[in-house]
Amino acid sequence: NAGVTQTPKFRVLKTGQSMTLLCAQDMNHEYMYWYRQDPGMGLRLIHYSVGEGTTAKGEVPDGYNVSRLKKQNFLLGLESAAPSQTSVYFCASSYSGSGLTEAFFGQGTRLTVV
Amino acid sequence: QQPVQSPQAVILREGEDAVINCSSSKALYSVHWYRQKHGEAPVFLMILLKGGEQKGHDKISASFNEKKQQSSLYLTASQLSYSGTYFCGTVPIQGGSEKLVFGKGTKLTVNP
Numbered sequence: 631n632a633g634v635t636q637t638p639k640f641r642v643l644k645t646g647q648s649m650t651l652l653c654a655q656d657m658n659h660e661y662m663y664w665y666r667q668d669p670g671m672g673l674r675l676i677h678y679s680v681g682e683g684t685t686a687k688g689e690v691p692d693g694y695n696v697s698r699l700k701k702q703n704f705l706l707g708l709e710s711a712a713p714s715q716t717s718v719y720f721c722a723s724s725y726s727g728s729g730l731t732e733a734f735f736g737q738g739t740r741l742t743v744v
Numbered sequence: 745q746q747p748v749q750s751p752q753a754v755i756l757r758e759g760e761d762a763v764i765n766c767s768s769s770k771a772l773y774s775v776h777w778y779r780q781k782h783g784e785a786p787v788f789l790m791i792l793l794k795g796g797e798q799k800g801h802d803k804i805s806a807s808f809n810e811k812k813q814q815s816s817l818y819l820t821a822s823q824l825s826y827s828g829t830y831f832c833g834t835v836p837i838q839g840g841s842e843k844l845v846f847g848k849g850t851k852l853t854v855n856p
Contacts, residue, residue: 663844672746672848673786673831680842688843689746720785727842729774729835730793735785 632656636721636736643711643743651706651739653721661724662704663733664688664696666717673720679704680727711743745769747834749847756822756854764817764850766832775808775815776833776844779826786831789817794837819852827854 637652653662660681665673665688675688677696685696693715695707704723708715718740722733747768754762766775774793778786792808792815804826808815819826829849836843 661842665846670848672749673833673846674746675843675845678843686842689845722844724844727835729772729776729791729833729844732788732791733776733778733833733844734788737785 634721634723634734634736636719636739638739639737640740641742643708643741645711645713645743647711648707648709649711649741650708651719651721651741653704653706653723653736655702655704655723655734657723657725657734658701659723659725659734660701661727661733662698663722663724664694664704664706665720665722666690666715667720667738668717676706676719711741713743715741716743717741746845747832747847749830749832749850751850752848753851754853756852758824758854758856759821760854762819762822762852764819764830764832764852766815766817766834766847768813768834768836770813770834770836770838772808772810772813773835773837775806776835777806777815777817778831778833778846779828780831780849781828789830822852822854824854824856827852 679698682701777789
């Protein structure tokens with residue numbers, strides 16, 4: 631099994647450009663999460679989804695949008711990239727909610743906004 | 745709201761023990777522990793559920809005090825492979841939230 635796959639792995643954007651990060655999981659997990667990781671800040675939750683067609687805001691949602699049209703995919707969009715969005719982005723998925731099962735992480739996407 | 749981890753960093757010699765703490769201001773369903781090596785994705789270690797149980801994973805164990813909303817990760821007889829950044833993740837009970845929120849991490853360095 632591939633587990634959780636993130637596309638792309640690296641990307642450089644110019645300020646104001648838009649892009650979409652794709653997260654795909656093949657474990658039939660209901661719950662999916664997007665985090666950003668910055669030095670000294672840990673993993674901060676951007677948005678999450680508790681099932682197909684649902685999304686919810688995390689701790690740092692501003693500047694990002696998400697969609698979960700298919701159960702296996704969770705997309706993270708940046709409509710107008712800013713240098714402050716330079717970060718490593720991780721997607722994760724889990725089988726059940728309330729933190730009852732482990733979260734599986736993708737390998738991350740390193741995004742640089744210049 | 746991120747849980748608070750302490751200490752921020754620990755340096756050990758191989759064979760020494762360490763404790764990493766995690767606390768939340770909210771009542772919790774569960775506490776997760778993950779380890780991340782440089783340039784890699786976080787990897788799951790263990791989950792502790794509401795009920796105050798203690799779990800073990802080789803020489804790594806953890807406890808969860810649900811009255812205090814605190815969890816501790818115990819690393820005994822540390823090995824070089826234990827080096828990395830450890831994150832606790834929490835899921836609060838209130839409001840039916842399903843947020844899995846992580847702390848800022850504790851960087852553990854194990855030297856020969």
